Amino acid sequence: MNSHRFTQIIDAYGSRAERWPQDEREAMQQYISINASAQQYLHSQISLDALLDADLGVDIGANLAADFGAETGQPSLQRKRLEARIMANLPPAFPTRQDDRLADRLLAWLLPGSNKGDFWRPTLVACLPLLVGLAIGNNVSLETQDDSYTWDEEVYLLGLSADNGSADDLWMAP
Amino acid sequence: MQVTLGNRDAYQQLLSRQLSPVSHYVTRMMGHNADTEDILQEVFLRLWTHADRYKPEVAKVSTWLHSIAHHLCIDHLRKHQRLVLTAAPPETIGGEEPDALLSRSHANSRVMQALTTLPERQRSAIILCHYQELSNKDAATILEVSVDALESLLARGRRNLKTRLDTPS
Numbered sequence: 171m172n173s174h175r176f177t178q179i180i181d182a183y184g185s186r187a188e189r190w191p192q193d194e195r196e197a198m199q200q201y202i203s204i205n206a207s208a209q210q211y212l213h214s215q216i217s218l219d220a221l222l223d224a225d226l227g228v229d230i231g232a233n234l235a236a237d238f239g240a241e242t243g244q245p246s247l248q249r250k251r252l253e254a255r256i257m258a259n260l261p262p263a264f265p266t267r268q269d270d271r272l273a274d275r276l277l278a279w280l281l282p283g284s285n286k287g288d289f290w291r292p293t294l295v296a297c298l299p300l301l302v303g304l305a306i307g308n309n310v311s312l313e314t315q316d317d318s319y320t321w322d323e324e325v326y327l328l329g330l331s332a333d334n335g336s337a338d339d340l341w342m343a344p
Numbered sequence: 345m346q347v348t349l350g351n352r353d354a355y356q357q358l359l360s361r362q363l364s365p366v367s368h369y370v371t372r373m374m375g376h377n378a379d380t381e382d383i384l385q386e387v388f389l390r391l392w393t394h395a396d397r398y399k400p401e402v403a404k405v406s407t408w409l410h411s412i413a414h415h416l417c418i419d420h421l422r423k424h425q426r427l428v429l430t431a432a433p434p435e436t437i438g439g440e441e442p443d444a445l446l447s448r449s450h451a452n453s454r455v456m457q458a459l460t461t462l463p464e465r466q467r468s469a470i471i472l473c474h475y476q477e478l479s480n481k482d483a484a485t486i487l488e489v490s491v492d493a494l495e496s497l498l499a500r501g502r503r504n505l506k507t508r509l510d511t512p513s
Binding site: 278 | 350352355359360364381384385388389393396454455470473474477480494495499502503505506
């Protein structure tokens with residue numbers, strides 16, 4: 171524990187030890203016990219916590235009941251009333267839920283949440299057409315003409331046509 | 345989870361258990377706003393219709409519900425921009441002296457007023473950590489930020505709250 175972290179924790183969570191991060195609580199208490207300026211800083215936050223804690227005792231349920239225009243201010247009754255209303259407005263269970271779940275799970279797998287380690291999934295999907303294109307390009311060979319072969323073949327055909335010329339002459343003769 | 349399979353009894357049990365904490369959160373976020381009940385109904389409707397999206401390995405049910413409530417409150421506040429605030433009506437507490445009750449009630453409404461004037465995320469961070477008593481990790485999950493960012497929101501929120509409460513009304 172150092173003074174920077176101590177100040178951070180007090181600024182964020184206040185003066186009450188039960189609100190401090192559990193894994194740093196002990197270190198905080200030790201730090202306060204040996205450091206006078208830390209004790210002073212802690213005391214500067216007590217008044218705000220006292221005000222917030224006063225509000226903690228408010229029965230929000232009772233206020234909620236008043237907001238709902240209830241005749242009685244009993245929170246338990248109002249909670250029951252709200253519960254009943256929620257249950258009454260509940261739609262029937264969806265029969266296609268299992269199918270939806272599959273589609274949702276696939277989507278959830280594809281789309282990364284807050285976990286940065288999952289970004290390879292949409293990247294992989296985006297690269298998939300490229301990979302398929304490369305695989306097709308490697309395996310399917312398009313027939314191309316070999317120029318040297320064509321040249322040889324042309325010479326051969328010319329030779330043939332020269333021979334055939336005399337034969338044609340013979341053929342064409344009456 | 346039985347709710348995912350459309351089990352109404354399981355849903356009702358969950359509703360009974362979670363309605364109170366979620367309603368506390370929504371009420372503090374919204375102030376005493378007439379739309380609080382609509383938001384609560386929507387939160388629990390989503391628990392029914394979107395139950396299949398819940399991932400137990402990522403968060404607890406209460407964290408997930410607070411997260412839905414948080415998003416609905418933020419959407420609502422942004423849509424309506426101007427939040428109409430009404431002070432909390434003083435409640436009757438058995439055995440408390442009238443003067444003490446009055447001064448406590450005044451302090452409560454001051455805190456509530458000050459809280460509702462904070463930026464939404466700072467307000468939400470303070471409510472989740474201070475009033476809902478969620479762990480910093482759960483609160484960070486709900487707000488979709490890191491624990492460091494949550495601490496920064498909390499510190500700024502508390503600082504703003506102190507300034508507002510120190511200013512005479």
